[in-house]
Amino acid sequence: MRFADGLKFLQESIRQQNMVGAVWPSSPALCATMAEPVLRDRPDRPLRILEVGAGLGPVSEILIPKLRAGDTYDIVELNPTFCEHLRDRFGDTPATIHELSILDFRADSYDRIVSGLPLANFPAKVVEEIYRTFFRLMHPDAFFVMFEYLVIRQALAVATLGAERRRVRRILEIEQHLLPLQREQIDILANVPPARVRVRGRPEDPDAFTL
Numbered sequence: 001m002r003f004a005d006g007l008k009f010l011q012e013s014i015r016q017q018n019m020v021g022a023v024w025p026s027s028p029a030l031c032a033t034m035a036e037p038v039l040r041d042r043p044d045r046p047l048r049i050l051e052v053g054a055g056l057g058p059v060s061e062i063l064i065p066k067l068r069a070g071d072t073y074d075i076v077e078l079n080p081t082f083c084e085h086l087r088d089r090f091g092d093t094p095a096t097i098h099e100l101s102i103l104d105f106r107a108d109s110y111d112r113i114v115s116g117l118p119l120a121n122f123p124a125k126v127v128e129e130i131y132r133t134f135f136r137l138m139h140p141d142a143f144f145v146m147f148e149y150l151v152i153r154q155a156l157a158v159a160t161l162g163a164e165r166r167r168v169r170r171i172l173e174i175e176q177h178l179l180p181l182q183r184e185q186i187d188i189l190a191n192v193p194p195a196r197v198r199v200r201g202r203p204e205d206p207d208a209f210t211l
């Protein structure tokens with residue numbers, strides 16, 4: 001990542017704090033760990049991949065050059081400045097950039113979802129809707145890869161009061177409910193702040209799944 005890209009990211013994170021959710025793009029170690037499961041053990045058929053909250057595209061940059069003929073790579077990113085950057089950077093690749101919220105994105109049957117969304121910043125109801133949206137967008141055998149910053153949520157759950165405490169505790173409860181879907185977790189200390197990557201499958205019956 002170029003330093004100028006980092007500054008662009010910082011500028012947007014100041015302007016859109018809750019939406020961007022980080023002050024600097026994810027480290028190369030975190031991006032590599034997010035990307036790695038996506039193409040591992042790929043089936044012998046074209047893959048449908050969805051990246052959500054790509055920012056300036058550090059994960060897209062790893063994955064797009066590894067796509068095979070027939071693969072689909074859709075990027076859903078809400079921020080117009082980031083989308084312009086993504087179109088400049090990946091406009092001549094098989095990737096398609098959709099400038100909208102994941103909550104408004106209509107599609108289905110992705111094999112992989114890789115998400116950089118800053119869920120800890122969102123209202124708990126939105127976090128729940130985002131997970132339900134992921135389930136709706138996933139093929140039954142699919143999985144999604146996401147990350148969270150280590151200990152930040154737990155610290156907020158004790159260091160905050162009132163509505164903010166209820167919000168964080170509800171998000172932690174949702175995360176507990178997701179544990180049975182977990183396939184892998186990897187901690188990345190080489191990131192500021194340190195992060196945890198989680199790989200999760202889709203519930204057998206998404207409509208009946210309690211979040």
Ligand SMILES: C[S@@+](CC[C@H](N)C(=O)[O-])C[C@H]1O[C@@H](n2cnc3c(N)ncnc32)[C@H](O)[C@@H]1O
Nearest residue numbers: 019022025026053054055077078079101102116
């Ligand atoms: C923490 S940044 C991740 C950036 C990048 N993946 C990285 O690792 O550097 C989160 C991104 O999610 C995007 N975002 C936030 N809410 C979104 C939504 N509802 N739908 C799609 N993208 C969203 C933000 O604009 C931002 O680019």
